[in-house]
Amino acid sequence: MTSQQSPAPPAVPPKSNVRSTWPIYVGAAIIAGLVGGFISLFFLADSLAALGIPDPGRLTTFGLPFFRAIAWILMALSVGSFLTSAFFINPVVPDKDNARLNEATLTVDGFIARRTGSFAAFCVALVALVEAPLVMSDVSGTPLTQVLNVQMMSMALDQVATAQVWVVTAVMAAAVGVLGLVSNKWTMQPVLFVLSVLMVVPLGMEGHSASGGDHDYGTNSFLWHLLFMVLWIGGILGLIAHGRRLGPDMTMAVRRYSTLALVAAGAMTISGLVNAAIRIEFSDWFTTRYGLIIVAKTALTLLLVFFGFIHRQITIPQLGKKPQLFLRVAIIEVAVMATTAGVAITMGRTPPPPPRDPNLNSMQIVMGFELSEAPSWGNMLTQFRFEVMFGTIGLILAALYAYALWHVRRRGLAWSGWRTTWWMLGSLGLTVFMSTGTGMYIPATYSMHMLGHMVLSMVIPLMLVLGAPLTLIMEAFESGRPGKPTIHDWAVALTKSKILGFITNPIVNVLQFLFFFYVLYLSFGLYQLAISEHAGHVLMNFAFLISGYIYFWEVVGPDPIPKRSKTLIRLGILFASMPIHLFMGVYLMQLNEILGLEYYLSLEIPWDHDLMQDQKVGGGIAWGFGQFPLVIVFGKLFVEWLREDRAESKFYDAKAEVDGDVDMEEYNKMLAELSRRNNRGN
Structure with missing residues (x-):
């Protein structure tokens, strides 16, 4: 009788082959910082002096772009690390059953990636706190050593918007770092990835793009540019680290990143060109320093696109045989990315050429564009100005849904035409609503703001919810091999998420839906603060969309959630929450104090405009608009109740x-x- 030999354990790569990636992280940050700092010190200082801008000293002139560039690289590293731990590295799924993905733990590689993301976030917080006094020094023309006192820093945090932005970034980054250190399960990694991406938003809302004519285009395009930049740089940093650790499934990770990089390259190119076209004429590209910086940044971006072509044609096909080839090219690519980031940083300190029209009126300065007539059905339907943020999001949502629908057809499965119709009405409706006169008048008058609030929180989300996007994803894509989850399994995990279960709890859901009415409109100072800046309008619109989507997802959504209440309970929720909108409408119609008075007066509206009457009209919209979704929602819930009774x-x-x-x-x-x-x- 021969004894059965146990299988040999997998070969463990020699420790000498496993290399640390921290030198690459530090090198990328230093390259970006030095490029930005030296361009500012030797290339821009005389331009600022010629414009009469006070010289804060070499320490600030060099240090401000130096640390800002480092912050961008660190943000990219945090985003890329959480992207890697969430989607590039397969977690340890119990019994390799992808249906139990919510119980999965991180592998050693995933743990290291998560830890890297947390440490990078903490470093972002530290750098952000350094940037605040540097900004104050730069704005005031005071040497940095004289700014570092309580009086000057209090003034900076109270009056200098950019310094405030850096403090907000520091708080957000610190929160991401803490959550990252205490989160060992896979379920938190996608959440941390989203939170790390949000760190970028405050910085994307300030700078040259946030001022002057067409600044809504400038801000939104710059935010898109910055988001995809950190995804592009962060993703490659995460891949390099995973490869140098000799992590498993490198081919899968590279394939997923390759798709992301292709999208990021296109998005950065388009958003960069849009932003440049707003700032300067093409004739200024080669005759001004601002233009030369754009040219240099464009050339470096094209070089990065060429690196992507090399990866797709040479390194990725040989990844199994020559993995080091991919890593060597990727490291050089990161150096070019860091240089690009350093060049881009200097645009924030470079005076752009004079605007095409130096005689901007108040509305163009505050809103970014001009409206010459009072809102009417005629001009709201005939005017068109593509909304770069929400108009783009609507088109992306429609395209992604169509792509998933194509996969469903390829699998030979059927999909409801009604669901497709609802989704397309919601996604394309978002683009049309925000890009036509209806969306253009939202920041101009209170009544149109309230109409936008109602549509963005009650109409668009309801249509999107009825499109059942998560169910479509689960139908369009197959589950991965045991222990190797795919987008199908990620969608299933989301429908079982404890976080989603808490958010869609009936009580929590109603409270979050009503929160924006009571807090935003009962707090006069908060509403004034929110509408005074373009960033406030963007954040409010996002809040309305997300809040409405969560509300209707729990009430009538066909997509599954962890614990959906019975139909009668959801009917009760509907009848309990909708009258509160009616109450708020009555309150606003009877209110004798004008909300956002200072902001609306600053617009110097060119038509005869009664602010008090306009506010009462807005209250009437809030009072009457709730009836529209009520009919659809009640009808759907009534049908579900009949089905439950029959069942x-x-x-x-x-x-x-x-x-x-x-x-x-x-x-x-x-x-x-x-x-x-x-x-x-x-």
């Missing part, structure tokens, strides 16, 4: 056929016993 009837009928209707017999016996007791008592 219960069929269940009890089937049960009665099996057990002879034992329940009814026991019920009749109970009634007979009660009758006998009553007769004895009499």
